[in-house]
Amino acid sequence: MAVFQGKSVLALGGSRGIGAAIVRRFAAEGAAVTFTYAGSPEAAKQLAAETGATAALTDSSDRDAVIARVRESGPLDVLVVNAGIAVFGDALDQDPDAIDRLFRINVHAPYHASVEAARRMPEGGRIIVIGSVNGDRMPVAGMASYALSKSALQGLARGLARDLGPRGITVNIVQPGPIDTDANPADGPMKDLMHSFMAIKRHGRPEEVAGMVAWLAGPEAGFVTGAMHTIDGGFGA
Numbered sequence: 132m133a134v135f136q137g138k139s140v141l142a143l144g145g146s147r148g149i150g151a152a153i154v155r156r157f158a159a160e161g162a163a164v165t166f167t168y169a170g171s172p173e174a175a176k177q178l179a180a181e182t183g184a185t186a187a188l189t190d191s192s193d194r195d196a197v198i199a200r201v202r203e204s205g206p207l208d209v210l211v212v213n214a215g216i217a218v219f220g221d222a223l224d225q226d227p228d229a230i231d232r233l234f235r236i237n238v239h240a241p242y243h244a245s246v247e248a249a250r251r252m253p254e255g256g257r258i259i260v261i262g263s264v265n266g267d268r269m270p271v272a273g274m275a276s277y278a279l280s281k282s283a284l285q286g287l288a289r290g291l292a293r294d295l296g297p298r299g300i301t302v303n304i305v306q307p308g309p310i311d312t313d314a315n316p317a318d319g320p321m322k323d324l325m326h327s328f329m330a331i332k333r334h335g336r337p338e339e340v341a342g343m344v345a346w347l348a349g350p351e352a353g354f355v356t357g358a359m360h361t362i363d364g365g366f367g368a
């Protein structure tokens with residue numbers, strides 16, 4: 132189905148995991164897709180060859196590079212901000228520079244990219260940011276900075292939805308629970324603990340998250356904005 136034929140999509144952080152599934156989904160449905168990468172040039176190259184999408188080197192921790200990438204991508208019908216990192220461990224022992232970098236990638240980049248995209252986004256445009264169920268619920272120690280960053284995205288969606296609603300542009304957060312990626316493998320050491328919190332005791336698939344993103348970006352979701360959309364197997368229930 133070519134739901135996104137003629138649509139221009141930029142996905143920040145698309146080389147692997149959930150981002151790569153989002154790139155595949157939009158490309159399969161006819162969109163002209165650009166995605167960014169930072170540390171995985173080989174994966175990015177392969178995904179571009181597989182999907183016909185354009186890969187662009189852009190480090191999401193570099194605010195000006197992110198803004199420039201959005202600007203250079205031209206008027207966007209859909210912006211997806213997926214790039215995100217976690218820093219685990221005792222908050223009292225963590226390197227403040229590493230935490231600030233996390234905030235730049237997980238919070239500053241989504242904000243500045245969204246604002247820059249909004250400058251030229253047409254009516255019906257879509258801004259979708261990948262948050263986390265940890266924005267609502269943080270059942271383990273050692274992830275305060277990550278939880279903070281994902282909660283912050285909720286404010287971004289609520290506020291920016293008000294700014295852009297009059298132009299028919301929607302702003303939404305997709306909040307996954309455990310999803311099988313390099314960052315959180317389904318056979319990793321934390322799997323039993325994570326599954327113990329869940330109603331559906333398995334990791335989700337990146338394609339399941341991409342499906343929710345595609346729905347939010349599509350024509351049926353024009354009345355959905357300023358909202359969090361949790362896809363977590365009941366982790367936060």
Ligand code: NDP
Nearest residue numbers: 144146147148149168169170171191215309310312314315
């Ligand atoms: P992965 O670590 O598997 O992939 C992360 C992706 O983001 C890669 O494509 C990576 O590109 C890109 N990325 C990371 N840092 C940067 C950067 N500085 N600049 C540009 N791109 C960057 O993560 P997931 O797919 O698991 O996670 C994707 C999103 O989903 C994140 O926001 C994460 O917080 C969120 N999420 C994930 C969950 C999970 O269980 N997997 C659960 C809840 C939320 P590259 O390698 O090229 O740098």
